[in-house]
Amino acid sequence: MITTGIPGLDGVLKGGFPVSNIYVLKGVPGSGKTTAALQFLRAGVEQGERCLYVSLSQSRSELEQIAASHDWSLEGITIEELSASDDAATAVDQSIFQTADLRLDETRQAIIEAVKRHRPRRIVYDSLLEIRVLTGDEARFRRELIGLKSVLASQGITGLLIDTDTAGGRTRDDEIEAIAHGVIRLDKTLPDYGVARRRIEVSKMRGTAVADGYHDMVIREREGVVVFPRIVPRVVPEQTKSLDLIKSGVENLDNLLGGGQEAGTTTLVIGQAGTGKSTMASLYATAALERGEHVALFLFEERVETFFRRSEGLGMKLRSFHEGGQLLIKDFNPGEVTAGQFGQIVQEEVGKGHTRVVVIDSFTGYLSALPNRDQAVQDIQSLLKFLARSGVLTMLIVAQHGLIGENVSIDVDVSFLGDTVLLLRVDEEGDQLKRSITVVKKRHGPHAMSVHKLTIDGSGVSVSPSPVDTVSN
Known part of the structure; x- marks a missing residue:
């Protein structure tokens, strides 16, 4: 040769x-x-x-x-x-x-x-x-x-x-x-x-x-x-060693997920604008970084500086991790990257062997950046299989269309991509808006079926405990 x-x-x-x-x-x-x-x-x-x-x-x-x-x-x-x-x-x-x-x-x-x-x-x-x-x-x-x-x-x-x-x-x-x-x-x-x-x-x-x-x-x-x-996922040796559950740093949220999330799985974070989808992904990224693990964050909608400022407003200090090389952040302009380019960037980063959490924010922006949406779904599926075989937790942000009080939907069916699905919603309660979080799907291990109040403010992120939790496998 x-x-x-x-x-x-x-x-x-x-x-x-x-x-x-x-x-x-x-x-x-x-x-x-x-x-x-x-x-x-x-x-x-x-x-x-x-x-x-x-x-x-x-x-x-x-x-x-x-x-x-x-x-x-x-x-x-x-x-x-x-x-x-x-x-x-x-x-x-x-x-x-x-x-x-x-x-x-x-x-x-x-x-x-x-x-x-x-x-x-x-x-x-x-x-x-x-x-x-x-x-x-x-x-x-x-x-x-x-x-x-x-x-x-x-x-x-x-x-x-x-x-x-x-x-x-x-x-x-x-x-x-x-x-x-x-x-x-x-x-x-x-x-x-x-x-x-x-x-x-x-x-x-x-x-x-x-x-x-x-x-x-x-x-x-x-x-x-x-x-x-x-990407051909089958050529990647499957991660078989037992790994600890990946936690968010918020005890009540981890309890909803049976103690945490499994490595080698994909979590879809779905919701309307303003429900806290990106914040939820940042939460897991911050917790992983504070445990000494490496995180890769790929932005298709938000600028890097905007991401830092939003996180800092919630008490998540991530700049130092980025400067130290523990946190990789890449942002992409619409039409700048192909599916193949993006896949290779992710593979190269994960191939270094240190990355434990990957965040793609958002899948909606990823689709908008590519000319063939159906092919893009197939490409992201192959990439997610690669990440799963590499023992990585992938957080995939998916935006719903529609405003508060309207019927909301996703223009591409992506539910099959997720091992876990977190649904975030905003409802009107009197003269205020109330956020909520529900675990609607989890393939691995137990999870709660109840709806919980989600609070996002200057002190951080919190999830209310539920009086009665119905747990399902």
């Missing part, structure tokens, strides 16, 4: 490319093909390999501009500029051979000579679109591809061939699918509003188990193409 130069793609491929084969990188213009190809060659240079970029579609200066945009150097990469429509070929005075035949022969011979001269271990061939134009029909294109494959295989070269999907739709893949060892597709879509969305798919890879389906990707300055492999 050799690295592709893109760590996330190596993860999708379970290690990288098998050596001495040809691979096709396909995509529409602007999807990141050239950038990914340069990363492939730069990785080879880092391994001390000779690397060759054969370009029929881009000039050296254009490649240098792409590299400069990422502060990359092309040192160690040999660039051979060829022209599939060279004027010298068209100037030949002949009446038997078609001009395209002569161009194709000259192009083929130039590539062979470049390979013999430079003896590369990696080669990028940019692009197959020009060869398609010259061959004119599928049979001839197939023969050219087989010939190129034979040349590279005889020299033990790993080749990455760039192919461009035209504006009218994808090019025919029959020839490529049959000949190439692997095919990778880059996809780019433009939403009605916001930045372009990019995805990558390994549509074929012989003899290698890969992570099927689309995976989110972005193009970042200085990093190039970055791939976020989709």
